[in-house]
Amino acid sequence: MLLEQERRDVCLTARAIAQHPGSAPGEAGTVSVRSGDLVVVTPHGLPLDQIQPHDCPVMSLDDRMLEGRRDPAAETTLHMAVHRRAAEYGRETTAVVNAFTADTVAVSSVLAELPPIHHRAAALGGAITVTPYTLYGTGDIADQAVKALKGRDAALLADHGGIVLGRSLEHALENLRLLDWLSTAYLRARQLGEPRAISEDELDQVRQRDTYGWAGPDPFSY
Template identity: 65%
Template structure:
């Protein structure tokens, strides 16, 4: 079986995503790249029931090599990300907070320092029908310099070097959207500046004591 371990990893990540309770039913897709091949979740199967043999294996240009089920309609999005970015894994989900924010804002502002991990402010794509080339183009554009993006009136996507990182980026995006929604109930959120985010990234390169070790 082609990409046997990668297909198992896709299934484990899909089940992990389902276990969070964030997406509903088939409301998410997962893929991982290995060389010029990609394993992706199939169409018509809920995330908690995906099996390795279900997962199609495709070339980066979209040719199907193996898998007992058809690829998800969102496969066009995944392939575009692999062709145009350095990501090796993609996690896309229709989660409550990402869907809510993507229906209202043009951009998720950075109001928590964790936003620096995703690249700062997160763009919201222009609306496009799911599974379309237009949506794929919009997502690739939104991911320039970012590790996540919001899809207008749809949900969110996290990318990374490996499934664990892509999953964490997708989950962090959902959390940041939730923080923004909660903050807006209290008033206008304080937005971190690019300089403040740069300081966070600088701090992240140090250990527990950070750059202020001299003060201990």
Template identity: 65%
Template sequence: MLLEQERRDVCLTARRLFDHGLAHGEGGTVSARCGDLVAVTPAGVALDRVEPADCPVLSVDGGVLEGRREPAAETTLHMAVYRETDATAVVHAHTPNATSVASVLAELPPIHHYAARLGGAIPVTSYATYGSGDLSDQVVKALKGKRAALLANHGGVGIGDGLEQAFEHARLLEWLCGVYIDARRLGEPRVLSEEELAEVRHRDTYGWAGPDLLFL
């Protein structure tokens, strides 16, 4: 079976989405790349019930090579990301906070320093029908310099070097959207500047003690 380990990992990540309340039913798509091959969750199967043999394997150019089920409709989005970025994993889900923000805002402002991990402000794509080439193009554009993006009236996507990182980026995106929604109930949130985000990225290059000399 092609990409046997990757198919297992895709299934485990899909179930993590369900277990963490980040997806329900078929409300998301998970994929992992190895070389020129990609394993992806299938169409017609709830994320918490996907089995490795269900997961199609495709070439990066989009041809289906193996799998007992058809690829999910959002596979076109995943393949576009692999062709245009250095990501080796993509996690897309219709999470409630991300979907809410993506239905109202043009971008998610960075109001917490964790936003720096995703690239700062997170753009929202223009609306496009799911599974379409237009949506794929919009997502690739939104991901330039970012590790996550929001899909207008749809949900969010996280990318990374491996499924663990892509999952955490998708989960962080959902958390940041929730923080923004809560903050807006209190008033107008303070948005971190590019200079402040740059300082956060600089701080992230150090260990627990940071750049300050605490010990003589």
């Protein structure tokens, strides 16, 4: 079986999404991971917590299905576009997850951009773009997502949910949880008033601070 371990890892990630609070029931998203020029993706027509490794299609980067008991998920077009772009630019991205959580859907249905109201937003690239609404499973949504992910590890797809990138499936799942948490924090803050967004200069300071340990930069290095 091609990419047996990657298929098992995709199934574990899919189950984790299904168990995540606020996830939609049934097909609550799509998971994929790339190994070289091959991509494993979750299948169409199965709830995420019921997928087995042999269900998962193995795709080539030119969209050919090489192996798998079921057809690819509808959002495979989106995932393959992101994987191809990452490969072209030499990004470390090997995993892509898009999921429909209640709070990412809520934010994506109202805002044009999710402002960074906490320093952890720097880990995803800062402010998160919300793409224009397009029908899922189409080339249009894939094109919009690729644009929104430029320089970012996350984007919001209008009235659809979130998409995140990762160096691994574990990293992508961590980014999904962070995106969902940032969405929740923003929605709660809006109940109190207009949230204060962190500026790009302040985010740059956060990124620089993140390169050091608990004590900060070495005062004797200057």
